[in-house]
Amino acid sequence: MFNKRIKIKELLQQDPDSYREAEQVTVMGWVRTFRNNQFIALNDGSTNTNLQVVATLGMFDESLLKRITTSASLKITGTVVPSVGKGQRLEVKAETIEILGDSDAEAYPLQPKKHSLEFLREKAHLRFRTNTFGSVFRVRHALAFAVHKFFNEKGFVYLHTPIITASDAEGAGEMFRVTTLPFESTPKNEDGSVNFKEDFFGKSTNLTVSGQLEGELGATAFGEIYTFGPTFRAENSNTARHLAEFWMIEPEMAFYDLEDNANLAEEFIRYIIRYVLENNREDLDFLAQRLADEEKQLSQDKRSEMGLIEKLEFVLNNDFQRLSYTEAIDILKDSNHNKKKKFQYPITGWGMDLQSEHERYLVEKHFKKPVILMNYPASIKAFYMRINEDGKTVAAMDILAPGIGEIVGGSQREERLDVLLEKMEKMGISEEELWWYLDTRRFGTVPHAGFGLGFERMIQFVTGMSNIRDVIAFPRTPKSAEF
DSSP, X not given: OGGGOOOHHHHHXXXXXXXXXXXXXXXXXXXXXXXXXXXXXXXOSSOSSOEEEEOOTTSSOHHHHTTOOTTOEEEEEEEEEEOOSTTOSEEEXXXXXXXXXXXXXXXXXXXXXXXXXXXXHTTTTTXXXXXXXXXXXXXXXXXXHHHHHHHHHTTOEEOOOOSEESOOSSSSOOOXXXXXXXXXXXXXXXXXXXXXXXXXXXXXXXXOSOSHHHHHHHHHHHSEEEEEEEEEOOOOOOSTTOOSEEEEEEEEEETOOHHHHHHHHHHHHHHHHHHHHHHOHHHHHHHHHHHHHHHTTSOGGGSOSSOHHHHHHHHHHSOOEEEEHHHHHHHHHHSHHHHTTOOSSOOOOTTOOOOHHHHHIIIIIIIOSOEXXXXXXXXXXXXXXXXXXXXXXEEEEEXXXXXXXXXXXXXXEOOOHHHXXXXXXXXXXXXTTTHHHHHHHHSSOOOEEEEEEEHHHHHHHHHOOSOGGGSSSSOOBTTBOOO
């Protein structure tokens, strides 16, 4: 029976003396290495640490031993004995070895050596089997679990918002169209436009860029909701920070203002980082060493001032720096970096949209801690953000993190129907298409707020991985939809 096996992580945590003499265990996994026709390094994905299995010389058939190759899968029954080798307290002395799946050692693309991350992206179907990606995806799992745990403990309702939508929450127009219309003979109206009445949904539909607008509907009934699902952006950006398909966590809260919103986001970030530090320390230690080794190849000025664990603990132990967009512009304008023309995008003054390099300067050079920027110019922000009393800024906030820049974007939402309608008209957003959204302002409107956290960017921050394609299982990017 396969369910009699013990996972390697569980086995390695036990005391070898707790096993009676001749007490049998069954382990299963994939071969990492096989040395001297005797020592099998077995891994089952529960931990990066391999279990050493000893195949006593002369005990097993030569034809069987030849099949114990890198990545072959084995079922092994044997006895637990204290290990005399370095780095492990126990090992398993094999009594029976069964090959569950052969692996052609010559053809298997991941040999027991270091491979570049670029090479491993081309082998995304197998890269989970490496230590780096084993750690990254166990951490990803833990972070996802912590997200649900945090909001559940606070009494939020988990709302599944639609992936197919007829609205563009961000207003940027970078959306993937969903259609069943034939490409070769698309039905047209008299004016040459596409006749969507013949399409599956009877109107133009897209993959969602955000669950926020539907999330607001839930918040105005349940008080507090969160969404956690895939979102899609057809932005033609082939960078280490962008994906076409990514996951977003979007809480929406009734009876919240901008400060409540910022407080919740800061508490949330701290909570999920603490959870991973407490529950995935082995993986984080491995990733911290990987990052330290990687940074040794960089010049001194490009190395991080803190190690990975140190950075995560620093976030837990220090309040985030809060300041207004206006204050940030003044700091950037007066910085030596700007005066010496080191920014690719010069600081032109109030009203400009901050770039990643400006956000990272504030976080990494000026304050040296996470930053919450608040109250942005209305002209550079979305229609749903609440206009402040000054009439020129909105109650928006971004949380900026070391290494990656913006990690959270949020705002207090515009709850005043007349103000919202005026903004929508100015921005050319159809009142008819968003009639359902406007109803929340007609029937018992309340001050409310919310934010979105890009899950992959959060994983980057926690794991130290520099490319966002290395923290999602199968990255979707311009001209690439492999696997």
